Amino acid sequence: MFPVPNSTLPHWRTELHDLDSHRSTPELPDKQDIVIVGAGFAGASLAYYLLKDSPDPVQAERHDPGGQTGLLRRDWSEWCVLHRLFYLLMPMDHELVQSMSSGHLRPDVFSGVARCLQMRGLAIANEVGLFELANAEAVTALVRDEGIACDLTPVTSGCAFVDDAEGAKAKKLYDEMVALGCPTLEHVTYHGAEDAESVSGVKGAWALFTFPAATIWPYKMVMHLLALDIANGANLQTNTSVQEVSQTPDPDGYWTLKTPRGSTRARRVVFGTNAYTGAVLLEYKHAIYTNRGTCARIVPVAAVPSSESDSASPPRQPLASCGICVRSPGSMESYYGMQLDGSVIVGGARSSFRIPGQEGLWLRTVDDASLIEPAVPYFAAWAGKMLLGWEDVEGRVEKVWTGIMENTTDEAPHVGEVPGKPGLLICAGFEGYGMPNVLLCAKGLVKVMEDGCPFSETGVPACYETSLERLRAATQH
Ligand SMILES: Cc1cc2nc3c(=O)[nH]c(=O)nc-3n(C[C@H](O)[C@H](O)[C@H](O)COP(=O)(O)OP(=O)(O)OC[C@H]3O[C@@H](n4cnc5c(N)ncnc54)[C@H](O)[C@@H]3O)c2cc1C
Missing domain, CATH: 3.30.9.10 (D-Amino Acid Oxidase, subunit A, domain 2)
Structure with a gap:
């Protein structure tokens, strides 16, 4: 089930941030390294840790005199520059961090x-x-x-x-x-x-x-994080609902995401879509409700x-x-x-x-x-x-x-690599208790993505790791 339009207005959204309906570029790009779907606390935190210690784009340009035209080249600079292009996609008509919390x-x-x-x-x-x-x-x-x-x-x-x-x-x-x-x-x-x-x-x-x-005030915290993410190179696209993700990556290793604004591709896609995850990532439709x-x-x-x-x-x-x-x-x-x-x-x-x-x-x-x-x-x-x-x-x-x-279904969040789909990751299902869980789950998942760190060394509780066994058990729940 996808988010519905015209949601009721929480107290937190009485003072809207400038970025509330921000789009960093008018169009979605054709492809990039990482897309984060969902710009709530999880999405904003994932981008924060991914970008925080990544190389300076100015340095990347120095190594790649092709500058912007070098963005999609397959060389050292590709990692550096592409890596900085994150897309945080939001559902159509569903305001940024709508569901957030009683604070x-x-x-x-x-x-x-x-x-x-x-x-x-x-x-x-x-x-x-x-x-x-x-x-x-x-x-x-x-x-x-x-x-x-x-x-x-x-x-x-x-x-x-x-x-x-x-x-x-x-x-x-x-x-x-x-x-x-x-x-x-x-x-x-x-x-x-x-x-x-x-x-x-x-x-x-x-x-x-x-x-x-x-x-x-959760909205203020998340919006500030998103502003930092943008300052660090993220591309934020609000009001853009991901409707579908391809079943397999294309021959170049990119997953395709369909949105009402067209498709975009990414090598890695992280789902920070919390309650709505099962609408796009169908294997989670029983596990997260x-x-x-x-x-x-x-x-x-x-x-x-x-x-x-x-x-x-x-x-x-x-x-x-x-x-x-x-x-x-x-x-x-x-x-x-x-x-x-x-x-x-x-x-x-x-x-x-x-x-x-x-x-x-x-x-x-x-x-x-x-x-x-x-x-x-x-x-x-x-x-x-x-x-x-x-x-x-x-x-x-x-x-x-x-x-x-x-x-x-088993009262634990799902964090980690989506079973059987290399390049798809999840950080969702916080059991109505995201404030004291999300940040370090995001930080741990970034360690998996950036350093290939085994889940057991991320500091995230083992029972939060997503797995085929958990998904299977959920279908029988
Ligand atoms: C009424 C209420 C009270 C709560 N009170 C508390 C509390 O006091 N303390 C606490 O710790 N937690 C509380 N929670 C839970 C808390 O809000 C969540 O755990 C927290 O927001 C999780 O952050 P998140 O980023 O994972 O999810 P969310 O904040 O839900 O963000 C997910 C984002 O993904 C977007 N999205 C979903 N599907 C798509 C798609 N297909 N394409 C693009 N974007 C998509 C959504 O629009 C949303 O903006 C409460 C929740 C509710 C509803």
């Missing part, structure tokens, strides 16, 4: 690790948890080092259980994980019934697990003062970011992140629309052009119902939007 850079160091532990065992759970922590640190360092203005704010995040039985189950898991020596738990603090509610500000919290995280999510921006308006001597005061501040869980280890009903301007971005609202028998409303659909209607009244009542001291606060819902999330 949490939140390594899932407790409930995510607990779930992974139950599915895959201790060693893999620890590997994945530490990888998410490393990613969060890498994103923070990137934002700092590149001077990216994206409101990245370090916060204490939480995982609050509002059901006593589930809270008790979560605590039992936590104790077991402590006994097993899970390293990510060094970053987790447990609060029981006596202070879970007061620390989190979440009404009725029975158990709370807090850990460091950050909130971020879509589900609709929704978010809202709520702006608190303090209660009207009852007399002139009273002044309207801002509401009690809850924990800056929190997931409100209904089942242990990891089933989030809703989650929120406080923004610098005092507004709250809330995501989830699951109980309002994930109703048995109504899977068509959210499962395996890519319709982000319409709202998930039952979620709209849910968001209107959310703040007063969920946050302590917000009963009298009118939470004005400024914006509600729909986004398409990516799930994989």
Whole structure:
């Protein structure tokens, strides 16, 4: 399924970047070394690492006095110059980084690790948890080092259980994980019934697990990265949907990509297409599937003062970011992140629309052009119902939007070389949790592409490596 036109507008896209509908050249070129399909966080990060340490084009020209006319020559300069021509292709009418996130850079160091532990065992759970922590640190360092203005704010995040039985189950898991020596738990603090509610500000919290995280304006971060990519030589082509990739490369070793603007060829094609990957890369149509999510921006308006001597005061501040869980280890009903301007971005609202028998409303659909209607009244009542001291606060819902999330049948991203298709690569399927996963997956995949590094030496968890076995298992799922 391809992205649909006229998607609902997320809060993040209220200030559009100059590059939002940018095309570096009016036409697609006939051929180049690498094409990245998809210009979200994954596509922008892949280009960033591919271009960062590649040779200076000025140097390449010095070695190749043919200059621009030498672009397609088969000699040393071909690698150098062609290598710098990346095409980041976007679907028609689907705005850049449309689906991005509710703005949490939140390594899932407790409930995510607990779930992974139950599915895959201790060693893999620890590997994945530490990888998410490393990613969060890498994103923070990137934002700092590149001077990216994206409101990245370090916060204490939480995982609050509002059901006593589930809270008790979560605590039992936590104790077991402590006994097993899970390293990510060094970053987790447990609060029981006596202070879970007061620390989190979440009404009725029975158990709370807090850990460091950050909130971020994802669109600003990705657009800044794309600007760096272009400055480093990338060619960005927005609003260009790749509809088809050839089954085999041509005799010169180039894969052909068909778009409504014509075809283009590349020796290597990386799919940073996340939820939509299976539409073009058909072998992934079972392995990566879509589900609709929704978010809202709520702006608190303090209660009207009852007399002139009273002044309207801002509401009690809850924990800056929190997931409100209904089942242990990891089933989030809703989650929120406080923004610098005092507004709250809330995501989830699951109980309002994930109703048995109504899977068509959210499962395996890519319709982000319409709202998930039952979620709209849910968001209107959310703040007063969920946050302590917000009963009298009118939470004005400024914006509600729909986004398409990516799930994989075995709950792990697909990263690496597409089985049986040398030259095609994938970095997708982030399970609705791309912020603490994408960057180092992209960096690892670039090591495979540039240095021929074995996947096992990329630092990316082994269970993320795409494989024929995983694809086969997905068809039987
Ligand atoms: C409502 C919602 C809330 C979320 N909240 C969070 C959160 O708080 N924290 C978190 O970590 N994650 C969150 N996520 C998930 C997060 O947004 C993703 O994991 C992240 O965006 C992954 O980045 P990506 O670049 O792989 O994919 P995307 O950002 O989806 O980018 C893929 C790009 O590829 C393009 N594309 C697809 N097919 C084609 C094609 N055929 N041709 C050309 N271009 C194509 C798409 O248009 C898109 O721009 C949320 C997602 C949603 C929908």
